[in-house]
Amino acid sequence: MPKSQLYQKTSLVTALSLIFFFVCVFHCANQTKVHTQTPNNIPIPSGYIGTFYVQNFETHMLLHGLLNSETKESIPLLLDTGSDLSFLAGETHVSDKKLLWAEKTYKFPVKTGILPAGIEGIVGHDFFQHTCIWWEKNQITVYDADSEVCSEPLAFFSTSLKLLETRRFESFYYIKAVKNRVTHWTLVDSGSSLTFLPLEFDPDSEALGNKKVYPAGGKVFELPHFQTKGPLEFATVQGNLISFFDFSFLGGISLEQLQITKDKDREAVWVIGLNLLRRVPIFWDFKRSRIGIYAQTDGIH
Numbered sequence: 001m002p003k004s005q006l007y008q009k010t011s012l013v014t015a016l017s018l019i020f021f022f023v024c025v026f027h028c029a030n031q032t033k034v035h036t037q038t039p040n041n042i043p044i045p046s047g048y049i050g051t052f053y054v055q056n057f058e059t060h061m062l063l064h065g066l067l068n069s070e071t072k073e074s075i076p077l078l079l080d081t082g083s084d085l086s087f088l089a090g091e092t093h094v095s096d097k098k099l100l101w102a103e104k105t106y107k108f109p110v111k112t113g114i115l116p117a118g119i120e121g122i123v124g125h126d127f128f129q130h131t132c133i134w135w136e137k138n139q140i141t142v143y144d145a146d147s148e149v150c151s152e153p154l155a156f157f158s159t160s161l162k163l164l165e166t167r168r169f170e171s172f173y174y175i176k177a178v179k180n181r182v183t184h185w186t187l188v189d190s191g192s193s194l195t196f197l198p199l200e201f202d203p204d205s206e207a208l209g210n211k212k213v214y215p216a217g218g219k220v221f222e223l224p225h226f227q228t229k230g231p232l233e234f235a236t237v238q239g240n241l242i243s244f245f246d247f248s249f250l251g252g253i254s255l256e257q258l259q260i261t262k263d264k265d266r267e268a269v270w271v272i273g274l275n276l277l278r279r280v281p282i283f284w285d286f287k288r289s290r291i292g293i294y295a296q297t298d299g300i301h
Contacts, residue, residue: 045156047147049131050102052140054079059193061274063123063140069098069105075120079140080191081284082271083124084171087111092120102142122191125171125286132285136294137278145287153283153292161283161292162242165235168289175291176235177270184270186234188291192273194225195232199252202228211250223250232276234293242293244276 052063055076062076075088075097088097090112098105108121115122132150134141134157143149149156153163165176167185174185179201205228213221231243253269281294 045147045149047144047149049142049144051142052101054135054138054140056138056278059274060119061190061278066099066101066106066123069100072100075099077121077123078115078119078191080122080124080189081128082172082187082189082191083122084126085109085111086122086124086127087114088121089115089119091115091117128284128286129171130287132283132287132290134281134283136281145285150285150287153285153290157283157292157294160295162236162238162240162295163283163290163292164242165237166289166291173284173286173289173291175272177272178233178235178241183235186270186272188277189271190274190277192271194275195247195249195273196253196269196271197232197249197251198270199224201232201249201251202226202230204229205249208248213250213253221253223253225249226251232272242295244279247276 050065052065055062055064061079063079064074064076066075066077067073068075077086077088086106086108088108088110090110093110096107096109098107100106106127128142130145131142132145132147132153133143134149154161167174167176173188175188177184177186205226208225208227210222211225213223225248227248228246230245230247232247233241233243236242283290283292283294285291
């Protein structure tokens with residue numbers, strides 16, 4: 001992927017799949033380095049399906065492990081939990097393909113005009129819908145949804161795993177952010193390079209300039225880019241809050257700006273993107289709509 005192009009996508013709950021791009025002249029500065037501590041043991045019990053290896057870039061992450069079923073060539077794909085569909089880029093692949101992973105084949109259709117050059121395709125929600133995953137640093141371990149790992153995650157990952165208040169709408173997952181005692185349901189989207197928050201999220205945040213954002217449909221937005229000390233707080237089912245500190249975000253995009261004209265959608269969009277998600281080990285049960293964060297991690301409380 002060209003260094004000058006930063007992939008930024010937000011899939012919102014509409015009939016449309018909205019893909020964002022914005023262009024940086026240089027690498028985006030002020031991105032917080034990822035530091036994590038890990039549980040003592042990652043379980044490999046009954047129900048284990050397979051493992052993806054993650055290649056981390058500043059703006060995105062690629063999954064390695066899927067193979068062309070005919071040539072056995074490796075095809076690295078973008079992990080995008082904000083997409084309901086897995087697909088290959090028509091600019092790279094001329095026809096649908098069957099890909100092999102963990103001794104099973106998966107059919108990937110071809111879509112054109114969506115992804116930036118250098119991205120061969122997307123692994124989306126449909127691929128993981130009958131599983132749960134443990135996502136940590138450069139590895140994603142996948143388990144069958146009916147396994148005990150998925151049904152009883154605290155027994156396998158320790159009580160340091162905090163399950164977040166989570167809702168699912170269609171193929172999209174939201175976690176409950178709390179700001180000044182007001183709830184904001186926040187889209188969890190690994191395909192979004194950065195986090196989206198309202199302009200007024202932190203009046204004391206540092207302005208980093210503007211980023212150009214290119215939504216589907218040809219329009220261009222310039223959004224302000226900020227660095228904040230935080231916190232950004234999310235509620236857990238255990239009754240406490242998980243807080244993120246020291247991160248950057250894009251401010252002030254609304255569904256109304258995206259030509260979704262319902263009055264109720266005029267408020268700013270809240271999205272937690274890759275810059276925060278990959279800071280922490282994450283448990284994600286797609287079938288039961290549960291997302292958990294391993295709390296013994298630098299940069300959060």
